Amino acid sequence: MHDLQGPYLLFLGHEDNPLAIKTSRGIAQWRPEICIGEHGNPLTLGLPKMRPEEAAQHGAKTFVLGLTNTTGDIPENWQQDILEAIDAGMDVANGLHQRLSDVEEIRKAAETKGTALHDIRHQFGSVPIGTGVARSGKRILTVGTDCSVGKMYTALAVEKDMTAGGFNVDFRATGQTGILIAGTGIPVDAVISDYIAGSVEHLCPAAAENHWDVIEGQGSLFNPAYAGVSLGLLHGAQADVLIMCHEAGRKEIKDKPGYPVPDLQDCIDTNLKMARLTNPRVRLGAISLNCRLVGPEKADTLCAELEERFAAPCFDPMIHGAAKFVDELACPAA
Amino acid sequence: MHDLQGPYLLFLGHEDNPLAIKTSRGIAQWRPEICIGEHGNPLTLGLPKMRPEEAAQHGAKTFVLGLTNTTGDIPENWQQDILEAIDAGMDVANGLHQRLSDVEEIRKAAETKGTALHDIRHQFGSVPIGTGVARSGKRILTVGTDCSVGKMYTALAVEKDMTAGGFNVDFRATGQTGILIAGTGIPVDAVISDYIAGSVEHLCPAAAENHWDVIEGQGSLFNPAYAGVSLGLLHGAQADVLIMCHEAGRKEIKDKPGYPVPDLQDCIDTNLKMARLTNPRVRLGAISLNCRLVGPEKADTLCAELEERFAAPCFDPMIHGAAKFVDELACPAA
Numbered sequence: 001m002h003d004l005q006g007p008y009l010l011f012l013g014h015e016d017n018p019l020a021i022k023t024s025r026g027i028a029q030w031r032p033e034i035c036i037g038e039h040g041n042p043l044t045l046g047l048p049k050m051r052p053e054e055a056a057q058h059g060a061k062t063f064v065l066g067l068t069n070t071t072g073d074i075p076e077n078w079q080q081d082i083l084e085a086i087d088a089g090m091d092v093a094n095g096l097h098q099r100l101s102d103v104e105e106i107r108k109a110a111e112t113k114g115t116a117l118h119d120i121r122h123q124f125g126s127v128p129i130g131t132g133v134a135r136s137g138k139r140i141l142t143v144g145t146d147c148s149v150g151k152m153y154t155a156l157a158v159e160k161d162m163t164a165g166g167f168n169v170d171f172r173a174t175g176q177t178g179i180l181i182a183g184t185g186i187p188v189d190a191v192i193s194d195y196i197a198g199s200v201e202h203l204c205p206a207a208a209e210n211h212w213d214v215i216e217g218q219g220s221l222f223n224p225a226y227a228g229v230s231l232g233l234l235h236g237a238q239a240d241v242l243i244m245c246h247e248a249g250r251k252e253i254k255d256k257p258g259y260p261v262p263d264l265q266d267c268i269d270t271n272l273k274m275a276r277l278t279n280p281r282v283r284l285g286a287i288s289l290n291c292r293l294v295g296p297e298k299a300d301t302l303c304a305e306l307e308e309r310f311a312a313p314c315f316d317p318m319i320h321g322a323a324k325f326v327d328e329l330a331c332p333a334a
Numbered sequence: 335m336h337d338l339q340g341p342y343l344l345f346l347g348h349e350d351n352p353l354a355i356k357t358s359r360g361i362a363q364w365r366p367e368i369c370i371g372e373h374g375n376p377l378t379l380g381l382p383k384m385r386p387e388e389a390a391q392h393g394a395k396t397f398v399l400g401l402t403n404t405t406g407d408i409p410e411n412w413q414q415d416i417l418e419a420i421d422a423g424m425d426v427a428n429g430l431h432q433r434l435s436d437v438e439e440i441r442k443a444a445e446t447k448g449t450a451l452h453d454i455r456h457q458f459g460s461v462p463i464g465t466g467v468a469r470s471g472k473r474i475l476t477v478g479t480d481c482s483v484g485k486m487y488t489a490l491a492v493e494k495d496m497t498a499g500g501f502n503v504d505f506r507a508t509g510q511t512g513i514l515i516a517g518t519g520i521p522v523d524a525v526i527s528d529y530i531a532g533s534v535e536h537l538c539p540a541a542a543e544n545h546w547d548v549i550e551g552q553g554s555l556f557n558p559a560y561a562g563v564s565l566g567l568l569h570g571a572q573a574d575v576l577i578m579c580h581e582a583g584r585k586e587i588k589d590k591p592g593y594p595v596p597d598l599q600d601c602i603d604t605n606l607k608m609a610r611l612t613n614p615r616v617r618l619g620a621i622s623l624n625c626r627l628v629g630p631e632k633a634d635t636l637c638a639e640l641e642e643r644f645a646a647p648c649f650d651p652m653i654h655g656a657a658k659f660v661d662e663l664a665c666p667a668a
Contacts, residue, residue: 129559130558130559130560131559131590132558132587132590132592132593133592188527189526189527189528190526190527190528191527192523192524192525192526192527193522193523193524193527193563193566194523194524194559194560194563196527196563197558197559197560197562198559221565221608222611224464224465224466224531224611224612225463225464225465225466225528225532225569226464226528226531227531227566227569227611228527228531228562228564228565228566228567229527229528229530229562229566231555231561231562231565232527232561232562232563233562235558235559235561253466256465256466258467259466270607274555274561277556277561277593
């Protein structure tokens with residue numbers, strides 16, 4: 001697994017599309033303490049603007065390409081920035097499809113300088129075949145009615161409130177942004193399919209009985225492209241608690257016209273049924289309701305309705321945080 | 335995708351473990367017309383023994399390493415045989431983990447001679463992300479209560495009887511042995527996990543309305559290591575008909591102590607429920623009952639019981655063939 005060294009200098013590229021720096025924005029939000037600056041123009045996250053050399057003098061260890069683009073390639077006009085960071089002695093972390101090590105100038109510079117190139121989507125060491133053997137410790141997994149409903153955000157919000165509540169807890173990242181935020185993890189959707197469950201067993205191994213892993217889920221059992229990843233993740237996680245993530249107002253599965261978002265009851269029942277294979281004690285712990293589309297003013301009413309219907313805490317993590325769930329975890333209702 | 339050229343010369347290695355040549359045995363059973371000989375000692379499949387040069391003179395186009403071993407590496411004492419085949423102008427097909435192209439002498443010899451090296455587990459071209467878009471044509475998928483219950487064998491038996499019955503039909507291979515038998519296919523368990531469903535959509539594309547694909551299933555929704563592969567395959571297949579494969583007398587999931595084989599009703603219901611996501615018209619077409627453990631003398635009684643219980647034809651393909659199912663497919667009962 002990767003082990004990225006903080007502090008980070010976040011690279012924002014040279015374009016003006018704010019969606020492209022979503023990953024950097026996530027890192028700055030969830031790990032502000034390790035983000036000492038940003039580099040690139042014209043976009044900004046409000047961090048101090050620093051060139052790599054200056055950032056290195058301030059202690060920055062890793063230059064993070066917290067960007068996405070449609071091709072997945074490393075654009076030519078980033079190479080000078082990357083080479084500058086390597087020259088300043090920094091490691092480089094990359095979540096794009098193209099490998100840093102496939103760009104000859106970058107590979108040579110890193111070899112010469114002795115700095116590390118972290119291609120998040122590619123290098124994560126060897127992972128085992130799943131065993132299904134029960135593990136000690138407790139695990140929470142965020143699952144969803146679809147992709148991009150807030151599974152990573154919810155897991156991070158839960159970790160934050162559990163840490164504040166004195167729990168012994170770790171966030172376990174399964175996607176690129178999560179890995180850059182946590183500094184470690186396994187991109188489960190990039191693993192060979194025979195190893196999905198095994199990679200998750202490896203990611204969140206047996207632990208002390210009072211230790212909690214909060215695992216970032218991926219996809220949905222009801223997404224016709226990615227459900228295999230979601231099921232392998234569900235089996236490998238052996239979760240004690242599932243948090244169902246849903247976007248209020250979404251009608252169709254993302255990029256899959258004609259596929260309706262599943263009924264919430266059916267989605268919860270199906271996830272619990274499939275999860276019971278590797279942990280018969282699994283239960284629904286909460287519903288995380290993303291109210292972006294319907295507007296925050298409706299959040300309280302909608303959450304109250306779902307709490308009534310499913311007898312479980314319901315919250316929008318961006319509006320309410322996850323305290324409602326964490327409080328009940330600490331002191332379960334009779 | 336691979337496109338292996340027949341006829342084949344089957345390589346049986348130099349060991350005396352009959353289990354190691356299971357793949358070659360499968361090829362000789364299901365595609366006798368393309369197996370012109372065998373090479374290696376002391377094991378035999380009863381085919382004419384031929385050295386590569388002689389086989390090439392008889393028209394053999396591909397030297398097939400239809401063997402497995404525990405390490406997945408190409409043993410040193412096979413290299414001379416492989417080089418001899420290349421020297422005779424034959425392609426080489428390999429289902430082991432190690433790539434032929436990673437053995438320098440073999441790679442160089444093939445380059446010099448201009449022959450192809452088919453590493454079945456590795457090269458299958460780029461595969462797309464699943465779309466879930468409904469496809470024309472009809473598809474049958476073999477699913478199972480576990481691994482190694484007869485999903486490939488059943489699919490091949492069904493293809494054989496459908497061909498005999500005048501159907502327009504193709505067997506679609508998803509594992510190494512199946513690919514060597516069919517001469518083409520995609521090893522679904524070796525695909526990056528994000529692409530499982532997409533690779534199966536690619537493997538059995540839209541076809542004429544009277545065309546049938548018989549797709550080889552993998553794993554089981556109830557196997558804690560491999561269920562992700564099985565679910566992606568189920569979604570990508572968009573099967574009209576499922577055939578549930580089961581081994582009578584098996585108590586536990588293979589290599590997973592403590593995991594009981596699922597209840598047949600539950601396994602059928604769960605497969606149908608999950609399959610409906612991409613094809614709402616999916617139905618159970620038959621049960622394939624592997625009677626190896628309980629003995630062939632019990633097959634008729636056990637099959638009759640399951641036919642009564644599930645109102646679907648039940649057969650052991652090794653004992654009965656698949657005619658019972660195929661007859662009903664041609665002339666469904668009122």
